[in-house]
Amino acid sequence: MRFYKEVNIVQCDSGYAVELDGQSVRTPRGQPQIVASNALVEAMAAEWRAQEKIVVPASMPLSGFANTAIDRIGNNREIILKNVLNFAGIDLLCYRCEEPEDLATRQNEHWQPLLDWAADSMGVELEVTLSILPVKQPIKAIEALVNKLQKLDDMELTGIASLAATCGSLIIALALAEGKIDCRHAFDCSQLDQIYQNERWGVDEEAKVAQKNLENDIASAALFLSLLRS
Secondary structure, three states: OOOOOOOEEHHHHHHHHHHEEOOEEEEEOOOOOOOHHHHHHHHHHHHHOOOOOOOOOOHHHHHHHHHHHHHHHHHHHHHHHHHHHHHHEEEEHHEEOOOOOOHHHHHHHHHHHHHHHHHHHHHHOOOEEEEOOOOOOHHHHHHHHHHHHHHOHHHHHHHHHHHHHOOHHHHHHHHHHOOOOOOHHHHHHHHHHHHHHHHHHOHHHHHHHHHHHHHHHHHHHHHHHHHHHH
16 A cells, blocks of 8 residues: 655665655665665655556665665675676677578677677677587686676676566676667667567567566666766
């Protein structure tokens, strides 16, 4: 049930917080839900205001990301970094097909520019394979990614981790976060093989819902990162 009437924003020493009827919002683990970005806290407050008779946490993704960053990342940062870095070894963009030829061409046209961008902008030169077996990526590429990820704060790391998991690609996640691509491009790249199959064989309603949920998840994480930096 919706248990509050008024939603306000307060400023504190370490950032901004949402108040519900004068009581500061806390995370599921009871920690103060404080963010450094005014733009983000405004959007989080809007999520609370949009709730009707029943509070639906799933309709509040920005608050959810903030809770994750506060409750889970801080004490587990090295583990989270390692998990995110694991996507470098299984990054979607590095695994190509030879046939059908038109799919192989589409993969190259959509994916290779992102790998080229990663190499040029971050020094992350990942190798591409036609095998389904995991490819061992160059040490220099991994080191460059480690350097990039270690510079992220807990909130930023939360957004990147979500995008990498949703897209199956750390490179897509970073490209979206850095403004190299937009949400639609990120979705199309992450779902390129599935979109190709849909074009050939059609798509059922269950698959449509699943893809729409993925698209929404990408958009929410991208918005979270954008508001952090506003």
